[in-house]
Amino acid sequence: MAFDVRSLPTVETPCVLVDADVMESNIERMQSSMQRSGVGLRPHAKTHKSRRVGRLQVDGGAVGLTVATIGEAEVFADAGIRDLFIAYPVWATPAKAARLCALHERIDLLVGVDSVEGATQLGSQVRGGASRRMRVAIEIDSGERRTGVEIDGAVAVADAAVAAGLEVVGVFTHGGHSYQDPSLVGPAALDEVRVLTGAAAALAAGGHDVEVLSAGSTPTAERSAHGGVTEERPGTYVFGDRQQYHLGSVEADELALVVAATVVSAARGRFVLDAGAKILAKDRPAFLEGFGCLPDHPGSTIVRVYDHHGVVETPGPVPAVGTIVAVVPNHVCPVVNLGPGLTILRGGSVVEDWSVDTQHRF
Ligand code: PLP
Secondary structure, eight states: OOSOGGGOOOOOSSEEEEEHHHHHHHHHHHHHHHHHHTOEEOOBTTTTOOHHHHHHHHHTTOSOEEESSHHHHHHHHHTTOOEEEEEEEOOOOHHHHHHHHHHHHHSEEEEEEOSHHHHHHHHHHHTTTOSSOOEEEEEBOSSSOSSOBOGGGHHHHHHHHHHTTOEEEEEEOOOGGGGSOGGGHHHHHHHHHHHHHHHHHHHHHTTOOOOEEEEOOTTTTTTSSOTTOOEEOOOGGGTOOHHHHHHTSSOGGGOOEEEEEEEEEEETTEEEESOOHHHHOSOOOTTOOSSOBOTTSTTOEEEEEOSSOEEEEOSSOOOOTTOEEEEBOSOHHHHHHHSSOEEEEETTEEEEEEOOTTTTOO
16 A cells, blocks of 8 residues: 555554655645546545645636535635535524625525425525525435435426526435445446436526536546536545555555554454544444454454444454554544544655644534
């Protein structure tokens, strides 16, 4: 892998190490891939939650960023990012509507909706608070069964949005069912293209021409960037993680982030790390054993995590207490959110500490 896990820098653990060269090459590779497909890249910033990383993505050619919360949008707008999509069906309370209006006045803002009620609420709450109509995109379910309407429900949401004074500019979907199993990545990408083009056609027939067809997840991004899709929103690609490696989205040498942890206790066939659920998180896909992978200890498994303990069972040699080891986390997004910040390495040495800027920003 990209990290020389045998010669990690001496750092205070647990901490989150990012190889800046690998991260930058991940940013460039996805950008070039989208450019070759003629599709815009709008990375999801919930993975890195960092103004610095968001800036690198936009300066590298991204059309803007995707976020999940109004708070994230506020932080990136303050950082000078002018084009933000809250790809989430926001329920606009008066307080949230006021914040949306303030954002709408200073940047190009796009907001997700996926119900008649949500669109009506958003329109009624922002009315009078904004100098131009707020732009919305309707979420379509491509198979994840999380949020989003079926294709045949899109027109009703669009009608309600227009009646409430909103401007319907697009449709979006997240092929998150690609995460269930590596064999589902290809079909999920096809589902994304199918529902976006189907919904756009249904909307056109219903009198709503939309210009944005926004797909996106890291596993599907490169496979659904065709057929009328106008932009992709992968997020996790920026660092990669164990789950993405097993789904085939990243190679081992594209993993840009590890958690550095110290062995604090050891027994026969077992050792304990100072990294537990409060930094590794508890995400564990059905197709993976354990709560992360230790590349330098093949065959070992993080069998249990407590708040501050990660219990590793190994068939190999047990490292001495005090040894610093690298853990490739299962799912990098919560790790960045939970960790103390990003410790940036170049050439194996620590060069800077970058803050995680949108922690607790909802
Ligand atoms: N778009 C939406 C709506 C999402 O929920 C997510 C992730 O959850 C993404 C894009 C980014 O996908 P990934 O985490 O696979 O990169």
